[in-house]
Amino acid sequence: MTDLSARDAAVEAFRLRLDQSKPRVEAMLDTLLAPTPSGGNDRRGRLLDAMRYSVLLGGKRLRPFLLIETARALGVGDDGPLRAACAVELVHCYSLVHDDLPAMDDDDLRRGRPTTHRAFDEATAILAGDALLTLAFEVMADAPTHPDGSVRAALCAGLARASGHTGMAGGQMLDISAETATTPLERSEIARMQAMKTGALLQFSVEAGAMIASASSPRRDAFSQYGAAIGAAFQIADDLLDAESDAAALGKRAGKDGERNKATLVSILGANGARRELDRLVAEAQLAITEARLGEEGRFLCFAAKYVASRQN
């Protein structure tokens, strides 16, 4: 068996497991977004409709998977990690809704469907994003997520740090500012911007799984490193996809980074250089999983690193 086919087999095994985990994640998201009994009001229904539209119509559910799989590899498999995973996914979905807005990336398509502000309107999309972000913290903070209130509070704080001005929102600001800046971003600045914009929430997904499972401090460090490498690899793969795909395969507008002269590592390193960087990050992620000493239980997290680097959409 060549290296390539071993990689293909790992990616296939991962894809299967990711697909298997999706229905459980989506059933919980559906429950968390269910209309309240007292909410039988058409006017109020519009916001919930927009929230459901933004969350329930597709997505790889990679972040939930990473959280659930990390907790599972450490021996915790109940609904607690599932709820925390959904909280992270709600934050991810809110960020897509707001990033797609006319004032931001101005996108009409997302996963092959109209973006939320096109399907509803701009005000509704802003509010739906706000409400999804808010709901994420409600889900994370509520008792069924973890028996220990201190862990729930730590999960809330960690989710906030990964999502706010020191994380995702800060990264999006850097990304937007760079588009109109006179001096282009340097490589280190791009890496930092992407670590904030995409990496922080992916990394937190893994860290949250370890927090829920009360992992030891060395293991938590290893998971942090793994999450950081996965996050960086994910963004490079995304930029490669954008540079090389067409809209039909991508389900959203393609080639838009180049169109906007957006700085990515692909534009700095070239496609081949970016692929080498991807390989390095995959090796780094797998080394970190080895250091976490999960044995056989860690194999899907190893596969995840390969999957992230080789994904097609």
Place this chain on the structure above:
Amino acid sequence: MTDLSARDAAVEAFRLRLDQSKPRVEAMLDTLLAPTPSGGNDRRGRLLDAMRYSVLLGGKRLRPFLLIETARALGVGDDGPLRAACAVELVHCYSLVHDDLPAMDDDDLRRGRPTTHRAFDEATAILAGDALLTLAFEVMADAPTHPDGSVRAALCAGLARASGHTGMAGGQMLDISAETATTPLERSEIARMQAMKTGALLQFSVEAGAMIASASSPRRDAFSQYGAAIGAAFQIADDLLDAESDAAALGKRAGKDGERNKATLVSILGANGARRELDRLVAEAQLAITEARLGEEGRFLCFAAKYVASRQN
């Protein structure tokens, strides 16, 4: 002393105490929004600048006051309530930034200054609002807010419920939808919309103070009733102000409710009817404080009810 001058004296005493509490609240907000040591990056600074602009340039700080004063009346006066109070204020400020956006209320002025999207730009204002909302949960969840993790988690959950689709964001959606609806809102619908849009966060401010101070269940119920009455009174006073003030006194565009044919209780009850409703709510709030049996310690919360009903801006 007539009833009127007793009311004036109470309002004056309250105003003095509110002014006294402001510097402490604003110093903590300033600390929470301080640039991080590693954040010496001009590009990243823009988001924090917009967040600081949105939070630090004025405001009555009524919600923080209610939280701090409730906790104080119950014997807790350290930095915990102050931090929780700032978390609530961050949510309030985020909601103003997003409500002012062109797609929402489209306002150019707030507290006599350009709104955040006018002072910066729309994308920055959206992100600043997002990041303020996120920061609120980080502040609430972090250890210095309360020694008991379960209380911090409960505060996060309560803040989320008051702010999200079942609270403030849901109320704003109802309010916006009503502007373009063919059938006007009925009185009960307006009351519900306002209870969600404005009332929920004011009510939570009071409830959070009681949670932090581990108040007994009957006292917590009394504080809930007080908070709900204060919230409803606040909104009616706001609508009366909008109907009767000019922009110079208000620091924002006045008369805009009538301009947009926005349904308010003032438009349904008339100004005199609305004032009678205000008096009823003040009495209800004061009765609830009496039921909480705070004695002399509760007097500023009693005064707060009068202040809310009689405020001029």
